[in-house]
Amino acid sequence: MNKGFDKATFKRTVVDNVKNMFRRTIDEATPQQVFQAVAYAVKDVIIDEWIATHKEYEKKDAKTVYYLSMEFLMGRALGNNIINICAREEVKEVLDELGFDLNVIEDQEPDAALGNGGLGRLAACFLDSLATLGYPAYGCGIRYRYGMFKQKIENGFQVEVPDDWLKDGNPFEIRRPEYATEVKFGGYVRIENRDGRNRFIQEGYQSVMAVPYDLPVIGYGNNVVNTLRIWDAQPINTFNLDSFDRGDYQKAVEQENLAKTIVEVLYPNDNHYAGKELRLKQQYFFISASVQRAVKKYKEKHEDIRNFSDKVVFQLNDTHPTVTIPELMRILLDEEGLTWDEAWAVTTRTCAYTNHTIMSEALEKWPIELFSRLLPRIYQIVEEINRRFIEQIQSRYPGNYEKVKKMAIIYDGQVKMAYMAIAASFSVNGVARLHTEILKNEELKDFYQMMPEKFNNKTNGITQRRFLLHGNPLLADWVTDKIGDEWITDLPHIEKLAIYASDYKCQQEFMNIKYQNKIRLAKYIKEHNGVDVDPRSIFDVQVKRLHEYKRQLMNILHVMYLYNQLKDNPNMDMVPRTFIFGAKAAAGYKRAKLTIKLINSVADVINNDKTINGRLKVVFIEDYRVSNAELIFAAADVSEQISTASKEASGTSNMKFMLNGALTLGTMDGANVEIVEEVGADRAFIFGMSSDEVIRYENNGGYNPMEIFNNDQDIRRVLMQLINGYFSPQDPELFRDIYNSLLNTKSSDRADTYFILKDFRSYAEAHKKVDRAYRDEAWWAESAILNVSHCGKFTSDRTIEEYVRDIWHLSKVQVEM
Numbered sequence: 001m002n003k004g005f006d007k008a009t010f011k012r013t014v015v016d017n018v019k020n021m022f023r024r025t026i027d028e029a030t031p032q033q034v035f036q037a038v039a040y041a042v043k044d045v046i047i048d049e050w051i052a053t054h055k056e057y058e059k060k061d062a063k064t065v066y067y068l069s070m071e072f073l074m075g076r077a078l079g080n081n082i083i084n085i086c087a088r089e090e091v092k093e094v095l096d097e098l099g100f101d102l103n104v105i106e107d108q109e110p111d112a113a114l115g116n117g118g119l120g121r122l123a124a125c126f127l128d129s130l131a132t133l134g135y136p137a138y139g140c141g142i143r144y145r146y147g148m149f150k151q152k153i154e155n156g157f158q159v160e161v162p163d164d165w166l167k168d169g170n171p172f173e174i175r176r177p178e179y180a181t182e183v184k185f186g187g188y189v190r191i192e193n194r195d196g197r198n199r200f201i202q203e204g205y206q207s208v209m210a211v212p213y214d215l216p217v218i219g220y221g222n223n224v225v226n227t228l229r230i231w232d233a234q235p236i237n238t239f240n241l242d243s244f245d246r247g248d249y250q251k252a253v254e255q256e257n258l259a260k261t262i263v264e265v266l267y268p269n270d271n272h273y274a275g276k277e278l279r280l281k282q283q284y285f286f287i288s289a290s291v292q293r294a295v296k297k298y299k300e301k302h303e304d305i306r307n308f309s310d311k312v313v314f315q316l317n318d319t320h321p322t323v324t325i326p327e328l329m330r331i332l333l334d335e336e337g338l339t340w341d342e343a344w345a346v347t348t349r350t351c352a353y354t355n356h357t358i359m360s361e362a363l364e365k366w367p368i369e370l371f372s373r374l375l376p377r378i379y380q381i382v383e384e385i386n387r388r389f390i391e392q393i394q395s396r397y398p399g400n401y402e403k404v405k406k407m408a409i410i411y412d413g414q415v416k417m418a419y420m421a422i423a424a425s426f427s428v429n430g431v432a433r434l435h436t437e438i439l440k441n442e443e444l445k446d447f448y449q450m451m452p453e454k455f456n457n458k459t460n461g462i463t464q465r466r467f468l469l470h471g472n473p474l475l476a477d478w479v480t481d482k483i484g485d486e487w488i489t490d491l492p493h494i495e496k497l498a499i500y501a502s503d504y505k506c507q508q509e510f511m512n513i514k515y516q517n518k519i520r521l522a523k524y525i526k527e528h529n530g531v532d533v534d535p536r537s538i539f540d541v542q543v544k545r546l547h548e549y550k551r552q553l554m555n556i557l558h559v560m561y562l563y564n565q566l567k568d569n570p571n572m573d574m575v576p577r578t579f580i581f582g583a584k585a586a587a588g589y590k591r592a593k594l595t596i597k598l599i600n601s602v603a604d605v606i607n608n609d610k611t612i613n614g615r616l617k618v619v620f621i622e623d624y625r626v627s628n629a630e631l632i633f634a635a636a637d638v639s640e641q642i643s644t645a646s647k648e649a650s651g652t653s654n655m656k657f658m659l660n661g662a663l664t665l666g667t668m669d670g671a672n673v674e675i676v677e678e679v680g681a682d683r684a685f686i687f688g689m690s691s692d693e694v695i696r697y698e699n700n701g702g703y704n705p706m707e708i709f710n711n712d713q714d715i716r717r718v719l720m721q722l723i724n725g726y727f728s729p730q731d732p733e734l735f736r737d738i739y740n741s742l743l744n745t746k747s748s749d750r751a752d753t754y755f756i757l758k759d760f761r762s763y764a765e766a767h768k769k770v771d772r773a774y775r776d777e778a779w780w781a782e783s784a785i786l787n788v789s790h791c792g793k794f795t796s797d798r799t800i801e802e803y804v805r806d807i808w809h810l811s812k813v814q815v816e817m
């Protein structure tokens with residue numbers, strides 16, 4: 001309950017907004033119009049707190065973290081915002097009185113999908129936690145005109161549709177033209193010697209105006225409102241006669257095009273580097289604007305830029321924002337007149353880097369030609385950083401040219417962003433314990449040996465405000481009934497639930513809530529997929545980006561195997577199971593898209609086979625995104641976290657499932673390791689190779705899947721069904737590429753690089769255990785409740801407190817209203 005919230009005023013504002021914005025009375029308004037009106041009314045409620053928060057930061061002259069990220073996967077704002085101002089009940093009542101259903105109104109809002117998957121959602125969870133904990137923070141990113149594409153499934157294939165998320169406007173954003181900043185690309189550098197000092201002047205460049213839009217990030221019940229600042233690009237001086245006369249007509253057109261294209265669309269690649277020039281432009285665009293603004297703001301209050309790091313810390317979310325380093329150096333050298341050593345001292349005390357993956361295809365390596373052409377002054381600075389770094393390597397390892405080769409920032413015609421990020425950051429962190437250990441001992445071993453003090457772990461987390469309080473209101477209320485509401489801002493309190501885990505009545509209540517949530521999801525599936533699913537079946541869920549290392553393929557191959565068993569033995573004793581998938585594939589990732597088609601083809605056959613009595617169902621949920629994710633987690637019994645060990649840096653959906661009482665079926669990878677440590681190995685279903693085993697095989701040239709193919713009849717049968725038209729009679733060759741990827745009949749790459757066949761039997765065995773375990777209702781309910789009660793570690797509040805303690809060193813601020 002929000003004591004300051006005035007229902008009558010709020011109601012009047014909503015009605016007035018509908019009139020002023022749409023010239024309609026409230027009873028004539030469409031749900032979309034009511035959404036707009038309510039969102040603006042909520043903005044009215046928080047605007048004073050937003051102002052007060054920034055006044056307080058100014059007054060305290062508080063150190064601020066800038067969380068620099070190409071991606072913020074925010075999802076919808078309205079529902080979360082009214083929860084965080086503690087006025088959900090009141091807003092619901094107002095809407096009831098006006099004849100509208102809050103859930104329907106919330107559904108009008110498009111997701112703000114300015115991200116691909118885990119990395120972008122992590123940034124969003126961090127912003128929620130930073131505001132709730134009262135830490136001064138900005139998220140800095142790009143206001144993509146089109147976010148993550150909408151996924152349609154047509155004839156079983158993924159079709160990408162542009163995500164026109166701004167088409168009805170964004171009621172929560174505020175344009176801040178007063179902070180517009182110029183960002184320059186291309187041209188050349190002229191060196192001018194003035195008073196014995198070299199000046200570096202960029203000439204013949206093209207530039208765009210970066211214009212920020214601010215979005216409020218509301219802390220839970222604490223009057224704090226932080227800011228997510230996303231940058232739009234505008235042409236610098238649109239057509240004027242001047243430039244026309246001077247013959248700069250061509251340049252004016254080009255600058256206009258640059259401004260239009262730069263923020264046009266989010267690249268839909270997850271964990272994959274594509275090396276596109278426009279992508280580097282996007283990176284430098286939002287980084288230059290953010291860094292310039294941070295320096296300017298600092299200088300409004302402070303004399304000596306050499307103390308910049310006392311007030312500012314830049315957290316680089318993966319290597320995408322690594323140009324922060326040379327851009328800050330440029331400003332300090334060329335505009336602030338610091339010496340190299342002074343500038344370097346400031347930069348290396350300000351920047352910290354988070355590593356999100358060890359997979360080589362994800363590492364950003366820009367060709368020198370491209371990099372130096374687009375960012376000529378920045379490239380000069382990178383060269384100098386590299387030159388000095390190599391000197392450092394050589395003085396540490398005299399005569400060891402191998403080390404230089406392996407660690408140089410510029411080598412073999414490429415700029416290696418991760419190496420620059422490590423060389424210039426005071427902190428390098430991994431995102432789960434296992435991942436950080438692999439970084440230190442394998443992937444970044446040379447860097448760890450040279451500068452061990454930089455390396456640290458920050459196991460990821462998620463916000464319980466969105467993924468339990470908002471996404472699963474029935475369970476949230478039940479938890480609060482049992483143990484009070486401290487868990488909302490202090491998740492470890494949820495451990496108090498453990499004493500109810502073995503209580504029969506509590507188990508019944510818990511399972512009934514799960515059942516209600518399964519009915520809610522079944523309705524969604526019926527509406528959106530036209531498939532009937534039985535809420536009494538086990539909901540076995542894998543939702544995440546489609547990627548070979550995440551092994552959705554292993555999951556669907558196992559479904560095929562189960563189906564074969566059912567066909568052979570129609571009386572087979574099994575608990576009805578609904579396999580639920582949700583995943584977007586990068587638009588250019590052929591094999592991932594073919595896997596989606598395979599899932600849908602298998603679903604078609606199985607769901608229409610009357611002989612199996614509905615004991616097996618397969619559903620592919622279209623357009624997986626934050627808003628439907630909330631429904632899915634709440635309804636899951638089994639959480640599939642089956643990546644090849646060592647490949648998933650952390651995973652965060654594993655935590656969201658746990659929070660909602662699903663049991664993990666997974667490998668010892670990423671944060672699964674820590675989940676199992678918290679809940680106990682006997683409350684999860686763990687299978688498969690360890691990361692050590694995987695790494696050992698990889699270092700020895702892989703393994704031979706043909707042996708498995710030749711010796712395991714069940715597996716062979718499933719694989720043959722990929723190429724005999726069993727699931728694609730019209731086109732028996734359709735899935736040939738998937739078959740080849742597992743057995744490598746022709747291609748030159750190694751076969752089954754993700755060890756699907758190698759792990760298959762132990763995966764099938766784990767599924768059998770799930771089937772047996774689910775029959776023991778009491779055990780299952782107890783285990784589900786224990787999962788909820790042991791998920792305290794996985795709140796992003798804990799992660800943020802660790803970043804603050806070890807890296808950012810911020811102080812909490814209180815906002816009195």
Ligand SMILES: *Cc1c(COP(=O)(O)O)cnc(C)c1O
Binds near residue numbers: 654
């Ligand atoms: C949490 C989340 C992810 C990350 O899922 P993983 O299974 O950890 O890869 C991706 N997309 C959405 C919409 C999410 O909410």
